[in-house]
Amino acid sequence: MYIEIDFNSDEAIYNQLCDQIIMGIAAARLCDGDPLPSVRQLADDIGINMHTVNKAYTVLRQQGYVKVDRRRGAVISVDPGKVNALAELKESLRVDIARASCRNISREDVHKLVDQIFEEYRSDQSGEQGGR
Amino acid sequence: MYIEIDFNSDEAIYNQLCDQIIMGIAAARLCDGDPLPSVRQLADDIGINMHTVNKAYTVLRQQGYVKVDRRRGAVISVDPGKVNALAELKESLRVDIARASCRNISREDVHKLVDQIFEEYRSDQSGEQGGR
DNA sequence: GTGTTTGTTATATCTTTAATATAACAGCAA
């Protein structure tokens, strides 16, 4: 669990935590069934408050990335059946690409970046991922 | 100037304003030299405070999308020479694609979305855009 | 049993951000 928090960022800490865990799942550094540290332990490791970690875990659960077991704590459990996922991605891309387009970044440039990122996320495995 | 603000969104109003104007530039509905409404008028149109619009304009100026003339007000003026643009785009894509990847959205799916969005942004013109 | 750790909930406090409300100023144009 390598978690890097930028305390000078304008991004909320709990949001950075969510992002890093989700990227960890995509990169297959975190797999289905893997347990996350307890809220108290992770908070202590990073040097933040317990409730900040708890909020991140709560959001991750609501968005279908982890399940919480009273005894085992938070466990990676990705729910791939989110119907709005494609629409949400498109809306997010719309803003990013608008900014890029103003900077004369081409369609081909974006495709290259997408490929590079998928390479990062698939480097440890070649087949399916994030399934059941 | 079609501006749509979602007052129930978790996105700040001034941020929604920035995004919409930037997307307007990318879609060529706003072109270099076009004037934006005065902060007072746009605030009145949308039904928000003058300072909220002013903050949006200030951010847009800092990020190189508009220039502000004391007499003419805010004018579209895109500065394409932002060296970090590519790195910033990649960092943003990394998070988006991580989420998408967990939902089993493929590299090809993302490419399709990117193409669709570039179609939207290039529908009114075929050549260069966002230049000097 | 006791003791510890787990997630969870409930307060309370502090800080920052977002948004609003007035107000005033300087520059420019009719």
Add this chain to the structure above:
DNA sequence: TTGCTGTTATATTAAAGATATAACAAACAC
């Protein structure tokens, strides 16, 4: 002058983010 522009200043309200304690029930080790 009158009216518009951006800009700045100040104040206030509301919400979000983060922290600090504290307590509870469930699970497990002993």
